[in-house]
Amino acid sequence: MSITNLAAAPRPAGAAPHRLTQLDVLESEAIHIIREVVAEFERPVLLFSGGKDSVVMLHLAAKAFWPGRVPFPVLHVDTGHNFPEVIAFRDATVDRLGVTLHVASVQDYIDDGRLHDRADGTRNPLQTLPLLGAIAAGRHDAVFGGARRDEDKARAKERILSLRDEFGQWDPRNQRPELWNLYNGRHTVGQHVRAFPISNWTELDVWRYIEREAIELPPLYYAHDREVYLRDGMWRAIGPVSAPLPHETVELRTVRYRTVGDMSCTGAVESDAASVHAVVLEVAQSTLTERGATRADDRISEAAMEDRKRDGYF
Amino acid sequence: MTDTLLDTPSPPADALGGPLQGTLFRFATAGSVDDGKSTLVGRLLHDSKAILADQLDAVTRTSSERGFGGAAGGIDFALLTDGLRAEREQGITIDVAYRYFATARRSFILADCPGHVQYTRNMVTGATTADAVVVLIDARKGVLEQTRRHLSVLALLRVQHVIVAVNKIDLLGYDEAAFIDVAADVRAVTTELGLDAVHVVPVSALVGDNVVDRSPHTPWYEGPSLLELLETLPLVDEIESEIEAFRLPVQLVLRPQGSVVVPEADAHRYRDYRAYAGQVTSGTLRVGDTVTVSPGGGTTVVTGIDFAGEELDLAFAPQSVALRLADDLDIARGAVIAAVGTLPEPVKELTAALFWLDPRPLAAGARVLVKFGTSTIQAIVPEITGRRNLDTLAIEAADGLEVNDIGQATVRLASALPLETYAQNRRSGAFLVIHPQDGATLAAGIVVAAGGAS
Numbered sequence: 004m005s006i007t008n009l010a011a012a013p014r015p016a017g018a019a020p021h022r023l024t025q026l027d028v029l030e031s032e033a034i035h036i037i038r039e040v041v042a043e044f045e046r047p048v049l050l051f052s053g054g055k056d057s058v059v060m061l062h063l064a065a066k067a068f069w070p071g072r073v074p075f076p077v078l079h080v081d082t083g084h085n086f087p088e089v090i091a092f093r094d095a096t097v098d099r100l101g102v103t104l105h106v107a108s109v110q111d112y113i114d115d116g117r118l119h120d121r122a123d124g125t126r127n128p129l130q131t132l133p134l135l136g137a138i139a140a141g142r143h144d145a146v147f148g149g150a151r152r153d154e155d156k157a158r159a160k161e162r163i164l165s166l167r168d169e170f171g172q173w174d175p176r177n178q179r180p181e182l183w184n185l186y187n188g189r190h191t192v193g194q195h196v197r198a199f200p201i202s203n204w205t206e207l208d209v210w211r212y213i214e215r216e217a218i219e220l221p222p223l224y225y226a227h228d229r230e231v232y233l234r235d236g237m238w239r240a241i242g243p244v245s246a247p248l249p250h251e252t253v254e255l256r257t258v259r260y261r262t263v264g265d266m267s268c269t270g271a272v273e274s275d276a277a278s279v280h281a282v283v284l285e286v287a288q289s290t291l292t293e294r295g296a297t298r299a300d301d302r303i304s305e306a307a308m309e310d311r312k313r314d315g316y317f
Numbered sequence: 318m319t320d321t322l323l324d325t326p327s328p329p330a331d332a333l334g335g336p337l338q339g340t341l342f343r344f345a346t347a348g349s350v351d352d353g354k355s356t357l358v359g360r361l362l363h364d365s366k367a368i369l370a371d372q373l374d375a376v377t378r379t380s381s382e383r384g385f386g387g388a389a390g391g392i393d394f395a396l397l398t399d400g401l402r403a404e405r406e407q408g409i410t411i412d413v414a415y416r417y418f419a420t421a422r423r424s425f426i427l428a429d430c431p432g433h434v435q436y437t438r439n440m441v442t443g444a445t446t447a448d449a450v451v452v453l454i455d456a457r458k459g460v461l462e463q464t465r466r467h468l469s470v471l472a473l474l475r476v477q478h479v480i481v482a483v484n485k486i487d488l489l490g491y492d493e494a495a496f497i498d499v500a501a502d503v504r505a506v507t508t509e510l511g512l513d514a515v516h517v518v519p520v521s522a523l524v525g526d527n528v529v530d531r532s533p534h535t536p537w538y539e540g541p542s543l544l545e546l547l548e549t550l551p552l553v554d555e556i557e558s559e560i561e562a563f564r565l566p567v568q569l570v571l572r573p574q575g576s577v578v579v580p581e582a583d584a585h586r587y588r589d590y591r592a593y594a595g596q597v598t599s600g601t602l603r604v605g606d607t608v609t610v611s612p613g614g615g616t617t618v619v620t621g622i623d624f625a626g627e628e629l630d631l632a633f634a635p636q637s638v639a640l641r642l643a644d645d646l647d648i649a650r651g652a653v654i655a656a657v658g659t660l661p662e663p664v665k666e667l668t669a670a671l672f673w674l675d676p677r678p679l680a681a682g683a684r685v686l687v688k689f690g691t692s693t694i695q696a697i698v699p700e701i702t703g704r705r706n707l708d709t710l711a712i713e714a715a716d717g718l719e720v721n722d723i724g725q726a727t728v729r730l731a732s733a734l735p736l737e738t739y740a741q742n743r744r745s746g747a748f749l750v751i752h753p754q755d756g757a758t759l760a761a762g763i764v765v766a767a768g769g770a771s
Contacts, residue, residue, distance in 0.1 A: 022555060023636065025341040025424045034637040035596040038568040042650050042691070066625035067594070067637070070587045071573030100578070152415045159414045166756075178412060180442040180674050182761045183747045184596070184635075185688055189756025203426055205417045 026212055033060075033200035034067040035184065036163060037147070040198045041067075041074055043188040044145035047198075048138075051077035051104070052085075053093035054263040055220055056149030059201060059209055062218050064147075065100060076103035078141070080134045082126040083110035084244045084265035092221040107137035124244070125268040135171045138195060145188070145196045153205045163202050169193035206261075207286050214279045226259045226277040237270025261286075339419075340552055345428040345443030348453030349463040353484045357453060357522035358416065358429050361544065364529040365418045413443050422548045437721040438674045440470050441761050445747070448553045449478035451543070456483045456495065456519070460502045466707040472510040473670060473705070473723065474763070475743065477553045479507070480516045480546055486535065487521040493537040510710060518543050553743075554634045561742050562659035563600030563608070565632075566690030567593045567652040571639050579626070592623055592639035593648055595691065598744035600656060601633040602640075607657040610646050611735045616657055617644040634744075651692035653735065653745075663733035664768045668702070670739075671724045671750065672761040679718040679726075685759065686751040687728065690744070695731040695753070702726060718760075725765065739763035 023031065040047055049064065051057045064073045077097060081090075097104040109129050112118040118129050138146060152159045162178050164186050179187055188196055201209070213220065231238040231254060232247040238258055239245050245266045247253055258271035259282070276285040348354040363373075416427040428443035444450050452467050454460060471479050481503050489495045500517045507515040518527055519538050526532035527542045541549070571592045577584055602608070606619050621641035622629040632638045640654060653660065673679055679698065687696045704715035705723040718724040739746030750760035 022340060025339055028341045028635065031596060031635050031637040035568070035635075038594055038637070039691075042569045065578065068571065068573075069623070069625040069639075070577040070579045070590055071571055072576055072578055153417045156414075159416065160412045175412065179758045180438060180761070182442060182445045182749060182758070183744065184446070184598075185690075185747065185749050187688065187749055187751055187756065187758045189686070189751055191755060203415070203417070207419075 026208065026215060029201070029204050029208055030063065030066075030212070032184075032203065033063045036186065036198060036200040037064055037067045039186050040145050040147065040164075040188065040196075040200075044196070046141065046143050047075045047145040047147060048105070048141060048143045049073075049075060049077045049147040050134075050149070051079055051093065051097070052263070053079075053089040053096065053221055054149070055209060055213065055224060056151065056201065058096070058218060058220060059204075059212060060147060060149045061096070061100065061102070062216060063200065073100060073102050075147075076105055076141075078105045078107060078134075078137055078143075078146075080107045080130045080137070081109065082130060082265050083108065083113075084126050084267045086221070086223060086240075086242075086263060086266055088223055089221045089263055092219075096219075105137060105141065107133040109133050112136075126265055127268055131171065138171070143195060144190065145198055147198045147200065149201055150199050151204050151206070151209070152202050161199060161202065163199050164188055165197040165199065166190060167195050167197060171195075207283070210279070210283045210286050214283055221263060223260045223263065223271075225279075225282065226257050226274045228255055229258050229271065230254070231256050231258060231271060235270075238273065239270055240266055242266045339423050340555075341424050341426065342449070342547060342550070342552060343426045343428070343447050344449040344451060344547060345413075345430050345440075345447040346451045346453065347430050347440055347443070347467045348484075349455075349461055352453040352455050353522045354429075354453050357451075357482065357484060357520070357528065358427065360522045360525055360528050361427075362416060362418055364525060365420055365544070413439055420544065420548060425547065437466075437470060437672060437723065440467060441474065441672045441674065444471060444474050444476050445761065447476060449480060449547065449550055450476050451480045451482055453482050453484050454499070454503070456486045456489050456499055459499050460506055462708065464503075465506055468506055468510055468512060469705070469707045469710055470672075470723070472507075472512045472710070473672075475739065477556065478514070478516070478546075478550045479512055480518060480543065481507075482518050482520045482522075482543055484520050484522055486519040486526060487524050491519075491526075491534045493535075496535075496538070516540070516546055518546070561599035563602045563606070563654075563656040564598045564742065564745055565593070565595045565602070565638075565640065565654045566598060566692070567648055567650055567654060568595045568691050569650050570594070570648065591645075592621070592641045593652075593654060594637070594639045595654070596637045597632050597634045598690070599634050599742055601631060602656070603631050604629075608640075608642070608654050609657050609660055610648055611653045611655065611660050611663060612733070613647060613652075615644070615646040617642045617646055619643075651690075653690060653692075655735075660735040661737060661767060663735045665730045665733045666768060667728050667730070667736055667764050668766040669726055669728050669748075669762045670705075670765050671718060671726055673718040673720055673722045673724060673759070674761065675752070675757055675759040676720050677759075678720075679724070679759070681716060684753055686753050687730065687762065688749040688751060689734055689736075689747075692734065693751070694734070696750075697729045698726050699729055700727045728762070736764050736767035738765060738767065 049060060051061060068074055079093060109126055112133050113120060118132060150158055152161060160175055162181050165173060166179060167173060190196055230241045232251040234251060238256060241253060256273055257275060259274040259276060260271050262269060274285060276282040346354055346358060414429045416429060418425050430439040430443035450471055454464050483496060483499050486496060496519045503517050518540060519535050520527045520543055522528060526534050529542060529544045531542050571594050573590055575588055577587045579587055602619060604619055604622055607616060608619055609616050619640055620643050622632045623639040681701050683698045685696050686693055701715055701718060701724055703712035703725045706713050712725055715724060737745040746764040748762045749758055750762050752759055
């Protein structure tokens, strides 16, 4: 996502002058929310993993403050199980935009004994403690995330500005009503607010926006050949933290990733979609949700996401 | 027909998840317990192919584990929208859930509001952002007290389009006379409440009659199906952009002072860049238009409308833009930029309708914060002048407001604002009431009259 792209968003030819397209409305809503948070909070930070939703968030922030710089740092909770090409993309992107990157390392927490690896090997649920540690250390009163309501049943109930207590907990039974487009960011000492400007976007909206704005993504979102093995109905990559068991056969397949989480719990899907437009068509015709198709961590139970969110996860 | 619910969904070839050039339509659903709202929402999502195979699998599995033998093909559609563990375990809906689906004509955001617990709170939340609200009633029961209350809230909030879905028409044998009776009762209430252009549609969410397609079972009904209505009703912003004056509450001032992201060769052009960022809440604005700024009342000319490097000729709601102005006025967050001569005189007192949402009651003399647009200021509620009886809409005497009450009160502001009534301008006349210590949102407020008790 180079900044020169920002001015290149093509207006749809022949559109009625007083009608915004769906993407225009969603973009305008997100920029409004980002600006509200920056205006009302002292020390916002954006969670940035290099995944497509966080890349779109950073692009929107860049548009919200043009021609100035994005006025807040980004934070990555690094599980140590990330895809190396995503980490490389993350570093190149923050460099290009002149944004400060903070990294909260799950590995550090494991090394000094504050966290222990789980029996199932997934580190995704371990992110919560380093995340809360980084929020406290950075004295961040607002944390932007790229979570979307269409991702999960619990997220469908999430507010755009979501108040968290000093333990980072989400209390779904006691959420502030959100009225008109007036967002209430008031909070007390120790509380912080999670802000989700792309709450109302669907996976397809995100891809159409990436196409329209020519936003660069890590290459593994597009079809490529990769050595994989089948586990729990998902194609897993070969890597230092995701080795096949003896009975699992390694095959070369043409795959792509719909979500980019840990190598140890994110599955690839078979796909020939090598361009952004091909991905848009594929997503539009998909019969599986992105998390159902690719995330082992969300298959643990029907309320897996709700339980993690209550504990302070995104 | 219920077996179609078990079909694996596949998107229609022409839809591809919704039209790229299409608009985004927001609607909310409301109904009483057992009106079949979950089934209707499930039917809309299912028949528009918005439920993906893994979601349907999960719901089907859970439905059969719980022994759900409902007529909807053995699927408990409530499981699709009840996202929280407590909701699924207790079989109740606690909070508004947002759902997304698209047809070949439009994309939709559906705010699915629970009917029975804290109905006002949830209805208000869902209705304030909705272009349309669908109120469900059971054809066998007709207009209930709850229906009347739902419609009262929608009337007070001036929801643009109200659709009453008369559900379970199949259980009345698709009897035209029975529908006409219910529809007449609905019309009597909506007329009394001053709701015009209310659409009444006979549906069976279970069978699918008139939900997506017009039903052969109701040849006597000549109107559109529910989905046809949702696909064709105009958006609030499309209507209001045409009739309301331009308003932009300033969110922040963009003043990068040399720290810019434009190519180096262009950087000198942005050394003194200053623009006022915000979202257009109503009306339209062109470069060259004269605007008034409040507070201060200064007048100047718009020299540029910027959107992330793109120079626009025209801005309209709900675009987020940045305005460059000819003169250096004192403009900060909380200011309003408006079409010249359209802002009323700032006042410090107003009469408001308050939709009280917090379990802690309101008593006269309370100190609160109010948020209008981008301006948050201190306020006092010196007097509560009454409470709406939601059955009659009459204002009755009250000296306090409890959760879910809709009251009338005077509000005194610490500084003057150019207030407009909600009837004149929906965005300018709406505000939040906030607890000054813990920051909770206490109430949704709308300006009934500016300048004190009437």
